[in-house]
Amino acid sequence: MPVSVVWFRQDLRLADHVPLQKAVQSGLPLAFVWVEDPRWSLQESLGFPRIGPHRRQFFAGCLAALDRELERGGHALHVLRGEPAEVIPAWLERLGGGQVFAHREPGTEEAAQEAALERVLPVDWAWGKTLVDPADLPMPVTDLPRIFTDFRRKAEAVVGRSPVLPAPDLSAIPAAPLVPTEALAAWPVVGGAGSGGPGAGAQAQGRLVAYMADGGPIIRYRETRDALMGEDSSSRLSPWLASGTLSAREVNAALVAHEERCGSSEHTKWFRMELLWRDFFQLVALQQGRRLFLRRGFAGRSTVASGAASETARARFDAWRAGTTGQPLVDAAMHELAATGWLTNRARQLAAWYLARTLEVPWTWGARWFSSCLIDDDVASNWGNWAYLAGVGNDPRPDRHFDLAWQTARHDPDGAYRRAWGTWAEPG
Ligand SMILES: Cc1cc2nc3c(=O)[nH]c(=O)nc-3n(C[C@H](O)[C@H](O)[C@H](O)COP(=O)(O)OP(=O)(O)OC[C@H]3O[C@@H](n4cnc5c(N)ncnc54)[C@H](O)[C@@H]3O)c2cc1C
Structure with a gap:
């Protein structure tokens, strides 16, 4: 008997989920799947993992919370690994065939996966x-x-x-037969995501x-x-x-x-x-x-095109990442980011602006580092904000300047933040 498959992506919830609602309305048994993209295990050419430990751990917590919710309704989350257009059809065949329901995502890699999948399977897309x-x-x-x-x-x-949309009562809906897939346990889920950040998904x-x-x-x-x-x-x-x-x-x-x-x-x-x-x-x-x-961005400007020579840029980038630039507020932010996977919006702005506009390092490198570290990494928010601050995105004032002495006096007047992240001691 065919089944309706809900493919979870960056939408790990049961409420306000149009694909899930449509799958329920189909009247067919339901199956739930999440696919680990092999790209998630890659190293960036800049020498760090594409998905760093904090980000991975937080996402794993959200997946585990979803799994538990499905279990309460008598269902299970299947975990596959590989290209969705290859692994989902193969798995679905073992279930007896059917249709996939899923949300579209805004990133280009995600869009390519969508195009590949709909070439081989019927997919009902929604935007959420x-x-x-x-x-x-x-x-x-x-x-x-x-x-x-x-x-x-x-x-x-x-x-x-x-x-x-409310979450549907899944206990009233038959589950597709369980087909053994990779265990979710392969994803380590341990407590919260660090002192500065929020905890796992159930919270x-x-x-x-x-x-x-x-x-x-x-x-x-x-x-x-x-x-x-x-x-x-x-x-x-x-x-x-x-x-x-x-x-x-x-x-x-x-x-x-x-x-x-x-x-x-x-x-x-x-x-x-x-x-x-x-x-x-x-x-x-x-x-x-x-x-x-694109490094030159989509604004058609070339404000950062000159930039530092590549070896200098690399050395500056490494110092920025390690929090050893000598600029105390930026260094504190980079320590917090590495330690917790979290930064406030103001700290993100200052760190990003400093890398792109003062150190003249390609902003795209900084976006990749943020993406590896941040537990809230989101392709649109991360790259859009970076392009904005680098002056090659949507900022109506692309020559925006942050006076770091002023920012420090305003946002860290007593040095509490710089002390908390280990870079600063009161003079004298
Ligand atoms: C260089 C840089 C990179 C960033 N990368 C990300 C990222 O990968 N993921 C991410 O979610 N946000 C990103 N942001 C935006 C923003 O910093 C965070 O959304 C915010 O700090 C999250 O904290 P909060 O939930 O307490 O936000 P709140 O201040 O409580 O705001 C509520 C919600 O509004 C949204 N929001 C707030 N500010 C922004 C913003 N500038 N752009 C987009 N959405 C916003 C977020 O979803 C946030 O949760 C980035 C900002 C900068 C400057």
Whole structure:
């Protein structure tokens, strides 16, 4: 008997999941699969793993949480390894054939996998990455405004049009027969992801509820979001948004519920704007395709084209990565990143700008290092923000300058951050 397969990608959740809803509606037995991309085990040519230990561990925690949820409903998560277009059809044949339901992803490698899979199997695709459904916007993604503010005005008008879908009751739906596949246990899942970062996937809902509670940290968001330290200075929901454990619509629904109980404020509005920044970069990635990854960027500018000579660039890059540039704030940030897989937005901005604009190292190298380390690595947000800061993306002020002495005085006036990350002692 044919089955309906849900292929999980960066959408490791059961609620607000259109492919899952459609698979349930098909009335066929369900099978669930996650495919480990062999590229995940590769080394970057720059000499570090493509997926570093913190990122791998956090994602494994989210996978394990999903597996447990499926188990509670009498189902199982199958784990395959290889090219999806090869391993999914072979596995599906053992199950008796059927149709695949999946979300599209914005990255180019992911898009290539989608194209390859649909050449060999019927696939029902959905888009679930953003708060705003691109179909609700008044322009196609190809005509996305270049500047965020122009996008935001259009997006705000359609936020909340598509409702959050509840998780289906899987216990009422037959499971496809179990076919032995790689054990999820091959993925080490151990506790949290380091002192600075959030823990494993099962905590996502708890964090969302706590952050948006009456009197919760959201009520100070606009004032605290730029702080370099403090678990509650910003939501720290990005790792769960990146793995798709939470959808942007679920996060916005919790924000709306908070506003209904406590009123809207500059803080809640600012938070929603950040979710729209996320949307913007997701759609920029779709719009730009492989141009997102070009060193000269997609803005058609050559601000960083000269750059440092390659050996100098390499030495500077290694010092930046190791946190030995001699610029204390940047060095502290790089230590925090390596130790925890996490950095606040302000620390990311300063570290990225410094590499690209002061050290004149190719920004694409920095994007790769962030991608290896960050537990919230997201191809669109990472590369879009890097291009922006390097002056070759969507920044309307591509010659933006960060005065690091000023930034240090403003964001780390007493040296607490620099001391915490081991680079600085009070003079005298
Ligand atoms: C160089 C650089 C690289 C980055 N790489 C990533 C990445 O790989 N993955 C990632 O999720 N974010 C990335 N960001 C964006 C941002 O730094 C993080 O989303 C944010 O720090 C996450 O913390 P938070 O969840 O507490 O954010 P909050 O301040 O609580 O914001 C709420 C949510 O809004 C979204 N958001 C906030 N700021 C941005 C932004 N500038 N761009 C896109 N979305 C945003 C995130 O989903 C975040 O969880 C990067 C920023 C820079 C400057």
